Amino acid sequence: MPESSLDLFKQKTCEVIDRRKDELIELSTQIHNHPELAFQEFKAVEWMTEFLKKERLSVEKGIGNLPTAYRADHKGSTDSPKIALLAEYDALPGIGHGCGHNIMAVISPAAAIALKEAVPDHPGQISVFGTPAEENGGGKALLCKRGALIGYDAALLVHPAVCYEVDYKSIGCQTFRVEFFGKAAHASAAPEKGINALDAMIHSFNMINALRQHVKPDVRIHGIITNGGKASNIVPDYTSGEFTVRSTDDDYMDEILDKVLKIFRASADAVGCTVKFDFNEARYATMQTNQVLAKAFAENMKSLGLPVQDRDPNRGMGSSDIGNVSHEMPAVEGWFKIADEDVQAHSPEFAAAAISPAGHKALLDAAKTIAMTTLDLIYRPDFLKAIKEEFDQNVSPIRYKLG
Ligand SMILES: [Zn+2]
Ligand SMILES: [Zn+2]
Structure with missing residues (x-):
């Protein structure tokens, strides 16, 4: 398809997200005000799946035998490619949404409904995956191990942060x-x-x-x-x-x-x-950021005027279950700034930022970036081919060996 048509689709999709910003922010705030711990995220799942059902996505709860996991599909005009848009919604003991997962709960659903409204006959399938227990339990690791993500061509995720980055690494x-x-x-x-x-x-x-x-x-x-x-x-x-x-x-x-x-x-x-x-059944794998995918993701962030920076190689690393997904398919986790560098994740200050004007802006910017990158994946076969080639060359399947 001509570049200009793709640009037009991107523009229309972003317009939907802007038009619906009030209800998206309300959902994020509602989840923030009712923090739920790992595998107990029943309210967040109820609210988000109801939202997706109202938009006529087909919703299945309890995938991978996890009661607070879900998948919501929009099937386009062809069976492939299949793109996984990931969401998290678990909170931390004592400090609630100190990792900002209330924003992550809404970003991918927002991108999916905007894509469906703006480009209803798009090729391929878009699936939102609601993934529980990132902080403690590894919902994505369990979903991967139990085969819930088989058959997908790429996965996109966003995390609130103190900077804008795309080359996420985890141990x-x-x-x-x-x-x-x-x-x-x-x-x-x-x-x-x-x-x-x-x-x-x-x-x-x-x-x-x-x-x-x-x-x-x-x-x-x-x-x-x-x-x-x-x-x-x-x-x-x-x-x-x-x-x-x-x-x-x-x-x-x-x-x-x-x-x-x-x-x-x-x-x-x-x-x-x-x-x-x-x-623990869930072993967290290292993150293998797909660089071709990350570059396109960064370009879409830049198109919104966001100052994407290179990863600081001296920064310490935690572990995240997006790592497991990155061994199943090409994957990226983009970081969107909600607070200044001196604010620590997993702190009350970060929790406050997750419902601040900066947190709301990150929600909208991230949803737009996910939606635009999804459009790149489904309308640019050469791009999809290039990310798959990189994945086939560099990434090996994870083994769940236990001692
Ligand atoms: Zn965290
Ligand atoms: Zn987190």
Whole structure:
């Protein structure tokens, strides 16, 4: 199709978003005022799916066997390509929407309804995926693992931030719990009859500290003791802890995870305990930003006058389940500024920014960018081909290996 027609479609889609801005902001504010934790986001899902149903998208709730996940489809004039527009809506304990997911809840639905209204006969299929529990539980990782995202050609997501960026990076991570089982005894009268489960835990921490000296610098291993015994005069017969292993290399993380598990087993052996592991089902993979897709995403942001900057290579990394999606299909997560650099994510100040005028502006700008990039994907076959080529060359499927 000629460039001018594509530009016209982009313009019409953005106009719909501007025209409907009041109700979009109202939805974001409503979700902000009713924060819901991981896998409990029933109100947010109800409000967003009702909104999408009213616009005649076909909605399926509970996809991937997750009650607070949903998919809303608009089928165009052809079966392909299929574009996944992702949404998040979980809040944080204590500080509510301190990660601004109330904005993310509305962005992709807003883009989808605008595309449907402005270009109803578009080729392909647009699906909004409501993905729960990003902060704690990895809804996207579970949806990927359970096959809910199979058959899609690209995925788009946006996150509120303190700058405008497109080359999002995240570190892979696996969280698990460890339990040691020993034998209780009087710590003074008969210590020789006891098997000290706390010793096994302390040995594990010490050996993990020794291991840290011999791993690549990007590795993170951190843990806490959740049960360290009952009283100082009882040999602890039970201890438990929670640990997370992270790396920016998914294969290397497997190696480190093996070493860490060996440490727990060896500690149990040394003390005479037994050990049990319980792994989070959702392992977060590293983010593989598709650079061709990210470049087009950035161009659309710039067309709105947004100052997109290169990623600061010195910035620390957290983990996000968008990483898993990026191993399934070409994916991008764009960052939209809602607060100044000195405001930290996961803080009350960031939560306040998520319903500030800057937060509302980010919602509208992001919805427009998602909509315009979707138009690029469905109307420019060469572009879609190029992002797929990059994906095929650079990204390997994720394995959900658990120790
Ligand atoms: Zn967060
Ligand atoms: Zn977040």
